[in-house]
Amino acid sequence: MTNPENKQGDKRLALIAGPTASGKTALALRLAQSRPVTIINADSAQVYGALPILSAQPSAEEMASAPHRLFGYLDGREACSAARWAQDAKVAIETAWQEGRLPLLVGGTGLYLRTLLDGIAPIPEVDPKVRSAVRALPTSEAYRTLAEIDAASAAALSPNDDSRIKRALEVVRSTGTGIVEWRKLREGGIGDMVDLSPLLLLPPRDWLHIRCDLRFGQMLEHGAVEEVEALMARNLPDDAPVMRAIGVPEIAAMLRGAISRDEALARGQAATRQYAKRQYTWFRNQPPPSWPRHTEVYNDSNFGQIERLFHF
Secondary structure, three states: OOOOOOOOOOEEEEEEEOOOOOOHHHHHHHHHOOOOEEEEEOOOOOOEOOOOOOOOOOOHHHHHOOOEEOOOOEOOOOOOOHHHHHHHHHHHHHHHHHOOOEEEEEEOOHHHHHHHHHOEOOOOOOOHHHHHHHHOOOHHHHHHHHHHHOHHHHHOOOOOOHHHHHHHHHHHHHHOOOHHHHHOOOEOOOHHHEEEEEEEEOOOHHHHHHHHHHHHHHHHHOOHHHHHHHHHHOOOOOOOHHHHOOOHHHHHHHHOOOOOHHHHHHHHHHHHHHHHHHHHHHHHHOOOOOOOEEOOOOOHHHHHHHHHHHOO
16 A cells, blocks of 8 residues: 655545454544544445444444545445545546645445555456356356466465455456556556545454444444344345444344344354454554554543654
């Protein structure tokens, strides 16, 4: 991802990223109290209007305290690719500049941020026949085939990562070029055109896991069940992105009577912790080492320290 020391412009862009429940929203709102910012969502679940509680979107009162963009702006039937979000984010960022406000990206979807800053590989559309054939393969066979014809892409993936394995296989079969090679040709990123001020929130893992458990329990008590019930009433396909959001499958199973409320709670908490763990690892290792990392629990007492890290 783009190194903020490599600047080729004077357009300022701020970014707060990190795993779920790490305090990103609270910090963004605190920063908005003293400066004109526009808070722009960079979380793949928070783009959906059907999940304000389960995706931990800011409340209506919080959104009224500063301009918020790209929160709950898509219907559950729509898929939001990283490319789609990045294009929408570029518009929101430009609008913030025109209004004399600092655009502040806030979220935990690393792919979204990487696509916006570094660009996206110009991979052509995959032949539908190739896609159908690949998607019908067992994961093990798809991985074995990928390793035979595109060893570099296979080596970068877990043998159990079904969706990414099949994506890599369909790309190399359809285009003749491996997905790793395509990704070296990224285009459309804005990282080299902005003055980037990034900050990563990476609080202690044990605190984060406790917070994940507590927050999912609160969601279950304060509207998440009703959100999923409304989604189920729409008869959306099971593979719709909104139906795969953290907590939705677990609550849906409870509503169908397949599991108890206690089991739904336990499964939802476990899924949230696992997701936070993956995000934590990604944000610890993928962004440039020069991006500041705040490794304590954020609160008002260390806000000044965060401001200094943030170069805000």
